[in-house]
Structures are given as C-alpha cells and as structure tokens.
Amino acid sequence: MPVENKAQAKPALIRMESVAKYFPMSGEVIKALEDINLTIYEGEFVSVVGRSGSGKSTLMNMITGIDHPTYGEVLIGGVKTRLLSENEMARWRCNNLGIVFQFYQLIPVLSVMDNVLLPMQLHDGFSVDHTDRAEQLLHSVDLWQKKDRFPAQLSGGEQQRAAVARALANDPSILIADEPTGNLSSSEAKSVMDVLKQTVSAGRTVIYVTHDLDIAATAWRTVTLSDGRIIKDEKRLSKYQKRSASKKNGQQIHQIPSQTD
Numbered sequence: 618m619p620v621e622n623k624a625q626a627k628p629a630l631i632r633m634e635s636v637a638k639y640f641p642m643s644g645e646v647i648k649a650l651e652d653i654n655l656t657i658y659e660g661e662f663v664s665v666v667g668r669s670g671s672g673k674s675t676l677m678n679m680i681t682g683i684d685h686p687t688y689g690e691v692l693i694g695g696v697k698t699r700l701l702s703e704n705e706m707a708r709w710r711c712n713n714l715g716i717v718f719q720f721y722q723l724i725p726v727l728s729v730m731d732n733v734l735l736p737m738q739l740h741d742g743f744s745v746d747h748t749d750r751a752e753q754l755l756h757s758v759d760l761w762q763k764k765d766r767f768p769a770q771l772s773g774g775e776q777q778r779a780a781v782a783r784a785l786a787n788d789p790s791i792l793i794a795d796e797p798t799g800n801l802s803s804s805e806a807k808s809v810m811d812v813l814k815q816t817v818s819a820g821r822t823v824i825y826v827t828h829d830l831d832i833a834a835t836a837w838r839t840v841t842l843s844d845g846r847i848i849k850d851e852k853r854l855s856k857y858q859k860r861s862a863s864k865k866n867g868q869q870i871h872q873i874p875s876q877t878d
C-alpha cells in the first residue's frame with residue numbers, strides 16, 4: 618500500500634503549470650525548461666538533481682521569481698507570480714523566502730555578520746533579536762570566528778556556509794538552496810544538511826539542488842531533471858514515517874509518476 622507523504626495533507630504551496638523557459642542566443646533558442654508541471658506542498662523537503670545544464674538553477678529562478686517563464690504559470694500560495702510587480706515580488710521575497718545562490722552572491726562590502734543581519738533588517742517587523750539570531754546561525758555553520766571578515770577574505774566553502782546562514786536569517790517559510798553543499802567537505806556538508814533538516818522540522822518548506830545523490834536522498838522527495846524536463850519525481854519516507862511504516866510493515870519507497878498533478 619503506498620504511504621502518503623505527511624506534507625501532502627497540507628496545501629499546495631508552489632505550483633508550476635506547463636512552465637517553459639527559453640533563452641534566445643545568437644539566432645538560436647536554448648530550451649532550458651520545457652513542460653514543467655510540479656506541485657510542492659507546504660512543509661515538503663525536496664531535492665532537485667540532474668546533470669549540469671539540465672535546468673536546475675533555471676527552475677529555482679522560476680520559483681523565486683528572479684526570472685520568469687517564457688510560457689506557463691508559477692503560482693505561490695495560489696497567486697500567479699506573473700501578476701506581481703517587481704516591488705511586490707521583492708517584498709514577498711524579503712518576508713517569505715530564503716535563497717542560497719549557486720555562486721553565493723554575498724554582498725562584498727559587508728562583513729559576514731552584516732550579510733546575515735541584512736535580511737532581518739529588510740523583513741517587515743522581524744521581532745526576534747537580530748544579533749542573537751545572527752550569532753546562532755553563524756555558530757550553526759561554524760563561522761562565528763570569522764563573522765567580521767568580508768566575503769573576499771573567506772574560502773569558497775566558507776562563503777557557501779555564510780550564504781546558508783544569510784538565507785535562513787529572516788526565518789523564511791520557503792528556503793531555496795542551489796547547491797548549498799557543492800563546495801563543502803563531507804563533514805561541513807553534513808552540518809549544512811543538519812541545518813536544512815532542522816528548518817524542515819520547524820515546519821518550513823525546503824527545496825535544494827545538489828549533484829550528490831547521497832545528499833539528495835536526505836530529502837523526502839527528489840525531482841530529477843534532464844534536458845529541461847522532469848524525468849523522475851520520487852518520494853521517500855521521512856524518518857517519522859519510516860518508523861510508523863515499519864510498525865505496519867509498510868512499503869519504504871513510494872514512486873510517483875513524473876509531472877505530478
């Protein structure tokens with residue numbers, strides 16, 4: 618008997634309907650995404666995998682609204698992002714979204730600490746003590762000692778961890794992380810994955826891109842892209858579900874067809 622993903626009882630949070638993204642390039646068209654139909658539910662923990670150039674970052678940019686589809690619709694909480702102005706979208710991002718960019722994009726003129734403080738300052742009415750939260754996040758990615766350095770004074774892996782801390786600063790309801798462990802040693806990657814797991818446990822929705830299939834398997838669901846299309850959408854059980862499923866001798870992996878909903 619298939620085991621239902623606990624998160625699916627919750628409302629659809631992100632919905633992509635027949636999304637295509639084309640980039641015109643010197644007379645030809647690069648089809649980065651084609652016919653993407655994907656629904657992500659509140660509280661889900663989703664990894665996105667696929668070869669280099671398969672469209673993973675483009676897919677993340679469609680969800681964050683940093684870029685827009687050529688065709689199709691992206692709906693967040695039932696709202697078509699196409700209908701929001703850039704200002705509305707930026708406001709929404711500050712209040713609801715944390716983004717770890719593939720190439721970090723820390724602000725070079727701000728220290729690590731100030732990079733982490735910034736999203737809290739931009740968030741409307743963020744009531745938690747900013748400095749305490751920044752300290753806690755920098756400890757969680759083991760960067761507290763380097764909080765006063767500027768991004769250029771950090772290694773790639775350190776910048777990546779700083780980017781994770783910054784993305785979580787505004788306690789976002791959705792975290793989008795494009796290869797958050799790509800430049801990390803296995804122990805550093807484990808710490809970052811622990812932070813992502815805690816974020817999901819706190820009821821947030823986490824979507825991350827990775828090239829590492831073991832890292833991908835931490836999530837409860839893995840979406841595989843190939844040439845801009847979803848070719849696989851696999852759900853696995855969370856630890857909690859595994860425990861209750863093993864009590865009932867339930868099935869451990871539930872394959873669902875690609876292009877769900």
Ligand SMILES: Nc1ncnc2c1ncn2[C@@H]1O[C@H](COP(=O)(O)OP(=O)(O)OP(=O)(O)O)[C@@H](O)[C@H]1O
Nearest residue numbers: 640642647649667668669670671672673674675676
């Ligand atoms: N701004 C752009 N202009 C033209 N082509 C682009 C642009 N952005 C992405 N592409 C192309 O779209 C395709 C998908 O790119 P994307 O960056 O989404 O891949 P990816 O899966 O994230 O790859 P990687 O694993 O290397 O980060 C690639 O063929 C890429 O060259």
Ligand SMILES: [Mg+2]
Nearest residue numbers: 673674675719
């Ligand atoms: Mg990418």
